[in-house]
Amino acid sequence: MRSYEDPCGIARALDLIGERWALLIVRELVLGPKRFTDLKAGLVGASPNVLSQRLRELESGGVIRRQKVGAPTYELTDWGRELHPLLLQLGRWGARSSLRPKGPMSVDALLVALEATFVVERAAGLSATYELRLGEERFSAEVDAGALAIIRGAPRKPDAVITTDAATLRALVFGDLALDGAPVELQGDKRVARAFFRLFSRPPMD
Template sequence: MRSYDDPCGVARALDAVGERWALLVVRELLLGPKRFRDLSRTLPGISQNVLSQRLRELAAAGVVRRRKLGPPASTSVYELTEQGADLEEVVLALARWGSRRPVPAGRDLSADALVLALRTTFQDGPDCHLELRLDDDTFTATIDSGKFSIRRGAADQPHAVLATDPRTLRSLVFLGAPLEEAERSGALSVTGDRGVAERFTHCFPRPSA
């Protein structure tokens, strides 16, 4: 990696995470560890060679580490170090800033990228507890006293469960697609309180430019 050779904190930060794809790798690890193949799947625009290189560079910078899981998994995952986790607010701030930029046509958001979009656009909503099943990923979303939180994993006694894919959920929360239409097409399944599910999709207005 080339260095800016500049003592400014911004330059020193970019020395560590300023290479192309580096912060997107961090984004994909903010909600927890992932296997190499899962990172490759959720970052389809990056070659496996470049992904391997970025992971090595981020590990050398103390941002990412590789950890071996014990049986029965017996596989390796990549996760953020404590320093890497400190980048969360940086990534969220960039997401808020970028949400006002034009949306490019092409690939869909990954599940983790969509979760960050929900976090950065949440405005307000009634208290609720939901489970979001986005393809192979499951998240617990909670609104409590006007504060929104979301984490990876199944919800305990959710008010509603939405089973769909990132593209459909994005169209519901950001493009105003009707819940009923997504259900009729088979792209969405809602169990539990449909009213809660409907209100949840209206809590994330797209920011104006």
């Protein structure tokens, strides 16, 4: 692992997560564990060799750990999970950039973006658990006490279930697609389900 050889905490952090793809690996794991193949699918453009190297570096640095029971999976350590709020703030900052790549957004990147753009005031009086079904992926999104928490895996008793694909969800929340007529299935409490799409702000466009 390369080092800046600088004792500053910022430099030491960049020693661990400053290499290309490293912080995006953290992004892909912040909602829960993943297998190598799932990480590769979410990080389009990262070669298997580079991804393997970054995983080894992050594991050696104590940011992630590998579970070897069954199919090997990677997850953040307790210390690695402390990067979650920093990722959200970095996402808010980066969303104001004039650079707007046209590439796809991974499912995890989209859900982290939802956390970053959640508007507390719009959730006033709302306490609900959502199941998000995005293709084969399942997530639990809990809104309570003016906060949003998303984790990988279906909740036991959701108040509402939203079934769609990541591109459609992105267009509904951050684009100009209207909910009525969109390829979305809402189950459970429809009022609560519809409220979900109004909980987020659009990143500034200038």
